[in-house]
Amino acid sequence: MKLAALIKKEFFRFFRDPKLIATMILPGILIFFLYSLMGDLLWSEEQKYDFKTVYVGGESAIIQPLLQQAAVQLTGQEDWTLTPAEDVEQAKEAVREEKATALILFDENFDERILSYSPESGERAPQVRIYYCSADETSAAFYSLAISVLDAYESTVSNMFDVNLSDEVFDFSSEADVLVSLLGGFLPFLIVALIFSSCMSITLESVAGEKERGTLATVLVTSVRRSDIALGKVIPLSCISVIGALSSFLGVIFSFPKLMGISVSGMAGAFGISSYLQLLLSVCSVVPFIVALLTLVSAYSKSVKEASAYSGVVMIFVMVLSLAAGIVDMNGLWVAFVPVLGTVSCISRIMDLSVTLGMTLLTVGVNLVYTVVLIFLIAKMLSSERIMFGK
Amino acid sequence: MKEEIVRAEGLRKTFSLSKKQQKIEKTHQAMKVAVDGLSFSAYRGEIYGLLGPNGAGKTTTLRMLSTLIRPDEGDAFLCGKSIVKEAQAVRDCIGFMTGELKLESFFTPDYLFDFFGMMHGMAKDAVAERKRELFHRFGIDRFAGVRVGDLSSGMKQKVSLVISIVHDPEIVIFDEPTNGLDVLTAKVVTDFLAELRGMGKSVILSTHIFSLVEKLCDRVGVIVEGKMLREGSLAEIMDGRSLEERFFELYLATGGVLQ
């Protein structure tokens, strides 16, 4: 009953103040526009290329469509195609005069020979020759595009015998793998940083602010249990921070693909519903932990200023931990039991699709346990006159 | 026979001083004895005044009685409950009014009254009934929907007062009741304290204003430097003279120095 009133008051305070709501929702919107803009600038740079004719001599039923697809994606020229070269020498001449972008020559029976080629045979490997003009920007761009497509294909070929490959499946997962490993490295850090800052903006104001203004003491002279006061802060502030975290999170989810130059649906395809849910679960479970941590720091501090100084230190720790988890590949069960580190490594595992449900649940459980411990400590602090009323 | 409602037994409170505080207090001692073995009794239906100069330890004593801080030694019993062992129970039978307990300026008196009613575990109708009565009594009705931050400081004090007694406590503890109030508001407050007494409630207040004690209090405790110089009924203490005269007499007799 008393706890309900405490929680209600905190919500009332928040939702009646447009300023506070704005500070929760703005970061997400800001991130969305900032990243989208960065993505636009980044990718429009490359869309400048306008491929002219690219001649093909010989034939590869596998590589040609891949090359064509990649080129269309890069330039946005929907109807661009490779042109079969009638006369190889003429085609070379056109490239030299920069009338054509490039000439690609496949050895005869390229596809079959690739598939049956074995290095032990001592035969010369089948070749692709690309004639281009590195002085011409467009030509150079096509050359590097072709090289990357061929490289990708080459690695497929060596895998092929191992995995009984089917073209489409490999294509799809390779695209997703690249994307996902990029996200996996950077996003967890970003998410934790955003959660931390949104928790910080309201928790410091609500807890250290109340202590500084002497309004917390007014509640302390009533017969409310100290643990209720602690819960009455951590529960509503966590709920509110989740809004802020979600806002930032959505901003990232919707703008990140743009930043990476892929479509939102492409990204949604790479993860399944279960990945999204697990992501949400681990993000939401770390919020109460961070709020409780900041509540503890705020309850200890004499003023908002002091609390933000302490929180700055805590923030550095949290950032270092989350960066470490993104960079260093950490194994072992102990990781899950280190606060923040466990969550960040769980998020990156969700991102690179190597997580198990058990791991996510363990992370959530660990976060909950730490939160309960912190609430207990906060209640202890609220009962300490040296901390609450010391000068 | 008068019923004893507050009994303090050898209350003692020591604060450790930081280097900065030592400088302010112009001392090299790391400890400051704020209250030094204070004992006194207050009775139901009476107003008890703690009279003393700045730094005498009045606020510290009242904070101990209202369970905000714990005594190092000694104990006090309010409504028969120990402030050391039954702090929770003591909180429900007292109302504590002091300048250091603030109300959140974002909320309205209306909201805060309900909120603190609930903090004391009161039922909704009981809170509504009490609100009507007290808001009317103090003329807060008209300002019930105005944010506390937008109220005048006198009105803020009145709101703080009614909120501190929302749960109709047996004992009202009041630190410097008329501090910062104009004569009109001060009179409203002192009249109300007298009225509380009339209703059989007990009041403990602290002040350094002689006239307030003379006008209002039934019993007085004179404290200087954390020690009780003299305690008794107002008539006993005054002994036929003015309180001010008696105070200086007591003060000088115990070796006090006037700078």
Ligand SMILES: Nc1ncnc2c1ncn2[C@@H]1O[C@H](COP(=O)(O)OP(=O)(O)OP(=O)(O)O)[C@@H](O)[C@H]1O
């Ligand atoms: N938290 C604290 N830490 C250190 N010293 C304190 C603390 N609280 C009070 N003191 C010291 O204890 C002494 C008594 O203070 P107290 O506030 O009780 O006096 P007071 O009688 O209320 O004075 P005033 O009339 O000025 O309000 C003072 O010397 C004060 O500096």
Ligand SMILES: [Mg+2]
């Ligand atoms: Mg005082």
